[in-house]
Each structure stands twice: as C-alpha cells, then as structure tokens.
Amino acid sequence: MKVFQIGAAGGVGRRLTRLLAERGDEVTGMYRKPDQAEAVRAAGATPLPADLIADSVEELAAKMAGHDAVVFSAGAHGTGMDQTTLIDGEGLAKAADAAVRAGVSRFVLVSVFPEAGRDRAPSEGFEHYMRVKKTADVYLTGTDLDWVIVRPGTLVDEPGTGRVTAGWAIEYGTVPRDDVAAFLAAALHETALSRAIVELTGGDTPVADAAARLIR
Numbered sequence: 001m002k003v004f005q006i007g008a009a010g011g012v013g014r015r016l017t018r019l020l021a022e023r024g025d026e027v028t029g030m031y032r033k034p035d036q037a038e039a040v041r042a043a044g045a046t047p048l049p050a051d052l053i054a055d056s057v058e059e060l061a062a063k064m065a066g067h068d069a070v071v072f073s074a075g076a077h078g079t080g081m082d083q084t085t086l087i088d089g090e091g092l093a094k095a096a097d098a099a100v101r102a103g104v105s106r107f108v109l110v111s112v113f114p115e116a117g118r119d120r121a122p123s124e125g126f127e128h129y130m131r132v133k134k135t136a137d138v139y140l141t142g143t144d145l146d147w148v149i150v151r152p153g154t155l156v157d158e159p160g161t162g163r164v165t166a167g168w169a170i171e172y173g174t175v176p177r178d179d180v181a182a183f184l185a186a187a188l189h190e191t192a193l194s195r196a197i198v199e200l201t202g203g204d205t206p207v208a209d210a211a212a213r214l215i216r
C-alpha cells in the first residue's frame with residue numbers, strides 16, 4: 001500500500017512509519033521542519049516537506065496524488081489555541097479536502113478519546129483542543145472518504161505491550177504510542193473497517209485481533 005503520512009516526524013508518526021515500512025508499505029512521510037527529514041527517512045519513509053498551514057488544498061492534493069491512503073496524526077501539541085485551530089482543525093479539513101481532490105479514499109485520523117482530561121480541572125486550552133478535535137471528526141465523517149477515526153486515550157511513551165482494548169465505546173485509559181501506531185497499521189490494512197470511530201486504550205487483546213474483531 002502507498003501511504004501518505006501527515007505528522008510523520010511526530011511521536012506516533014515515526015513509530016507508525018517503522019511498522020508500515022516493515023510490513024512492506026511504501027510510505028511518504030510529510031514533515032515541516034527541515035531538520036526532521038533525516039529522521040523521517042531513517043524510520044523508513046520518503047520524506048516530503050509540506051505544511052498544513054502554508055500549503056493550499058491544491059498543493060496538498062498534488063503531493064498526495066498516487067497514494068492509496070492517508071494517515072493523519074499531526075497536531076499542535078500544546079503550542080496554543082490558534083495553532084490547534086489551524087493544525088488539528090483546519091489542517092484536518094484541508095487534508096481531507098485534498099484527499100478527495102487527489103482521489104485517495106482511505107483516510108485514517110488520529111483523534112482523541114472523548115473522556116480525556118475529565119479527571120483534571122478544565123483549562124481553556126484543553127477545552128478548545130477537545131472542541132477542535134470533535135469538529136475535525138465531524139468534518140471527516142461528512143466526507144465521502146473511506147475514513148476511520150481512532151480516538152486513543154492519553155498517550156504515554158512507555159514501551160508498547162502489543163495489546164490494546166479497541167471498541168466503539170470503551171472505558172477511558174492510557175495507551176502507549178507504540179501500541180497506537182501498531183493499531184493504526186493494523187486498522188489501515190483492515191479495509192473492511194470503514195466509516196467507523198474506534199476508541200482505543202491499553203488492554204489485553206493482541207493488536208491485530210483487536211482490529212479484526214471490529215469487523216466481525
């Protein structure tokens with residue numbers, strides 16, 4: 001599969017690149033800072049400079065053309081509400097529009113678990129982030145793309161276990177970035193999983209089984 005990864009230099013993104021490359025996918029890794037190109041290449045992707053804010057839909061579509069799927073794991077990562085709007089919100093909408101224009105139907109989006117942060121005092125920035133993520137989900141579900149939205153619990157950098165809980169509605173929890181990447185790789189290739197929103201946390205089910213069970 002030819003995969004166009006948006007957010008390839010990120011915590012989830014670079015883990016996902018490695019897994020996709022290992023399974024034989026041809027990966028284009030979109031990054032925006034020049035010094036990230038080598039890391040993207042080292043993970044196994046062909047690095048492609050692009051920017052969700054600066055690039056137009058037409059420019060993004062031209063870069064996506066010829067791929068079989070897009071995986072979007074970009075995010076503003078706490079750099080401010082304006083950036084969250086531009087990257088997680090408008091950036092996702094642009095990427096989805098570009099995929100439509102480029103004829104790349106399969107589109108996997110990393111969103112956020114709806115109960116994230118409910119155990120903390122609300123902050124304006126986090127509430128904004130949650131609203132923007134939801135609006136991005138709404139946008140993607142309104143397209144005719146072959147979308148899958150994955151809503152992971154709080155991401156941690158502990159080593160993955162290769163086991164998760166994935167379902168339409170599950171209890172909130174944390175999940176290692178390693179395991180999110182492994183689930184994304186499995187879900188991307190589980191093509192019968194389509195137009196579905198999946199909640200994801202650490203758990204007991206081997207990742208490949210967790211993805212396959214969703215389509216039974």
Ligand SMILES: NC(=O)c1ccc[n+]([C@@H]2O[C@H](COP(=O)([O-])OP(=O)(O)OC[C@H]3O[C@@H](n4cnc5c(N)ncnc54)[C@H](OP(=O)(O)O)[C@@H]3O)[C@@H](O)[C@H]2O)c1
Nearest residue numbers: 007009010011012051052053073074075077111112154155
């Ligand atoms: N943190 C959590 O607990 C949590 C929980 C659930 C879901 N999520 C979501 O999971 C996703 C992946 O998380 P992560 O840890 O992998 O995030 P990350 O390490 O911050 O990676 C995000 C990537 O997006 C890239 N990006 C940002 N703006 C861009 C732009 N304008 N154009 C192109 N690329 C851009 C970043 O590049 P730069 O280095 O250039 O900024 C970075 O490589 C995010 O969407 C996040 O919202 C996070």
